[in-house]
Amino acid sequence: MKLALAAFPSAHLEKSIRRLWGLALGLNADKCSLWLPSASDVGNLRVPSGISHIWAGPETASAANCEAGFVANCEAGFATNCGGFAIKCAIWMEHLAKMEGVDIVLAESGAASSESAIRLSYRLGFSAVSGLVDVSLFNGMPCAKMRAASSHLDLFRPIEKNQVLIARPSKIYSGNFDSFAPIRILPMPDVEADFIEERILPRSKASSLEDAQLLLVGGRGIKGPAAFKRLQEIAGKLGGAAGLTRAAAINGWGPMELVVGQSGIAASPKACVVFGASGAAAFMAGVEDSERLIAVNNDPDAPIFSKSDYGIIADAPSAIERLEEILSDADKGCG
Amino acid sequence: MESSALVQALAELIGEDQVSSDPAVLRECSRDYIGFRQYERGDGKFWEPKAACVAWPRNSVEVSSLLAFLNANGADAAPRTGGSCVSLGSEPVEGGVIVDGSRMNELIELNEKDLFVTASCGVSLEYLENYLNNRGWTTGHFPQSLPMAQIGGLVATRSIGQFSTLYGGIEDMVLGLEAVLPDGRIIKIKNVPRRSAGPDLRQIFIGSEGAIGFITQVSLKIFRYAPENRWMGAFGIDTMHKGLDALREIMSAGWHPAVLRLHDPVEMERDFGNIAPEGNCILLVIAEGPKALAAATGEGVKEILKGFGAADLGARPVQRWLIHRNDVCGRLDHFDYYKMGAVADTCEISATWSKIGEIYDAVLERLPQESESLVVVSGHSSHSYTTGTNIYFSFGAMVDKAENARPIYMNIVRVIMEETLKRGGSIAHHHGSGKYRTQWMPQEHGSSYILLEKIKEALDPNRIMNKGVLLKIEE
């Protein structure tokens, strides 16, 4: 079985590859190539020894160690009437998949990468299997493990040929990457944009939540925007980040992009404190990979307690207020 | 008396830690969950009257000295405990004192020989119920406010629970009580199984809504807790009238299921996932008690329902209801309706069998005509008696701005009150009349309204206790 890993990072290329490689190991591929349509600098990229070669996009065309004779030509007829970045990548990958006879593509999920991967699946006539968190053996068969029914269920679907797997892995491969793989270049197809113009505005950094070592999350029980502001200040002092549940964000207590849970960010911090959330499965999907999970809720029967390492029965906004006071006093003490 | 002097005096009387005039604390302790208040708060508006302070007495003696002082100084007192009120019943009077019994939370005695439990007014019902369950007992009292309510308030509002068809309302459960009169006198009504020694004095306090005294301690009957014996079943039935007839038949046949609920087609679709045939009502039944009795009751009820052509929907809708029936407590002040631009609430009335169906029909017919922005109206019967039942109306209406939430809301309530009174029903089945229904109290009681006046005059001559409930304020 021929496998291709597709990573679309804007930064942290190695981390992306590690996420994918951890899953690829479970697939026992005969051959595995790595596709990097948008990586800007792959010249010195170290990869696991199981990667046979790398296909890179146009920005790396000048890479010094490009494998001789392997600058493939983009065929004519690529141009279509629609498509932005995602469709360019999809066409680029389609070309590679056909050229190399790839059976399974394993891509990383993300706004643009998921769209590319889904478009790729359509172009190839493959099935899109998305939301894969792990590869598990089920009846001896490697299966894509996914969440279903708002994270109440794990769903296992056999991994077969002609699938594009779109992964949101929770684990990261930590072994050594000590090989260099030959790099081959395929220029991006020239595709007209499918919009008239695009403006880009910055927004608060949701990505800092995903990478935070300490995460503080406010649910409906924090009762208002004031407590969320405090959470952000506390998180700042402790070197962490603050997010909120979808319910709290809908109430307008904090921005939507800081929503933690199935419909937002899935974090895996060393420690996570959840204030005033009941523990609905769809929310827990965002915090359950925390190494240490601490719940603060005034309802002793809140289901979140049984899903946490530590439980504290308390009124969330008051506890947050006191916490901030303690930390301010500590600051003053140090100053 | 001036606010600051009042606060100072109360602090000296019962201790500084037991009194607060912090605006945030006051707002918390003045909170009432009537629909329009929730809407107003959702909009960031606070039109509740502002009390001078809140006082938390720790025992009957402190309640006594507190009330005596307020009485002597003509200061208003607004009693409260758990704070789950939905009828404006525990909002304070401007400049008055909130007397909060929630720190009197001692579970005094569990008497397993004589089958009663005695608790201070601030004991939470949920805590008490869990405590009893762990020892094989139950209060049999399961109002929707269970996660919030405390004993004093439950008695003062004449609360009822979801299992009332077997266990009765709180008026059937109170064995004896202790209360403090506005002049500071502490009175006790002893625990006896029954007596014939004059009128039942407990009933002066049960449902008094804090207007004539402060309930400090209550003894409640306890019952064997055996949920494993429960019989559960749900049924679909064509029309509300047929459903009401079926309830009547069940009650008159002598069956006493603990839960007997009839939800109209709107609620069947919205709250029960459309599980019954299209357009049907859904009927929920739980029978409990000794296993043989529960089973016989369940089967007996089922047999009657079969006669009404009811569709058997199995036990699962009831099981689900049982788990989620009090979820609303966790959603109070979450502004779900406000975000939809709506004010919403419930309003419960009762009447005899011959009138209840007419009231339901009349309300459903009149409301869409008289409330332009009405979004939904539905109803269910949840507490049946041999003589009649209640209807618990739910309604929602769009609101353009916060100041209109109250008039739009009260316009809907008016229709429900009028249709009920017209047919001799009662305007308040179990939330207490509160302050929002006071204007209809003279019609509610007719010639007996004078008794309320006289009791008030006798026990609270200075009219300091919870002004605005039960009795219209004389201008």
Next chain:
Amino acid sequence: MEIYVCFKALPDFEQVFPDDWNQFTLGTDLDYAGRILGSFDESALEIGLRLKDKLLFSGEAARCTALTLSRRLPAFISRSLFAAGFDEVVQLDADVEFNPEETARLLSDFLKSAPPGMVLAGLQAGFADSGAVPALIACRLGLPFFSCVESIEPLDGMAEIKRSVDSEYRIVKARPPFVAAVGNSPVSTLRAATLRHQLSCGNKKPKALPADSAPPISALHFQARDERRETTMLPAESSADAAIMILKALGGFS
């Protein structure tokens, strides 16, 4: 402008008995749990109606159709859609779960014959939450596709689409037709309609159309998730205690 919004009415998963998750198969009956709109779909439905309102206000023609793939669409949901302002509710008569290709095929076969000005859908919907259906519809219809949409404003025959992608907003100007997948949006609730308006919508019924769906994907396995941990409850008498306990539980992090 013909606006089509794809939506799905789902069981309220939080109301399902744990036992049903333990024994879950594709045939498990969860009807008792009640049905609700998927949260992203609900946003998409309201955004569709707001677009219609704005277009009508500026004197342009606009119609909104809600489109679902379901054998059993509860009447109260279709009623509330009509009452909220949908001109039509189309119900394709098939239940397809865990098969985004098939879902997209059936929806786009219908949309091809429509043909739409805009197609809106929630970014993902349960059970599977694959997130693949809107993009696959765009592929099948050959239309531009925009994901993670927060809002759409009409703009002189075009549309201004606000997307929130990773750490930025992308404000895109595009010309219909296109497909937009609505993600976490501040527009979260479908408007309520007055009872008078509901009554005036009278007996409007969804248009049910036959749909031949392929058999479900075999060899899917389900397992209830167990997220329980061994919990240590830390005592806190006051909120100050609670704050101290939080710091204690955090250990090295404070």
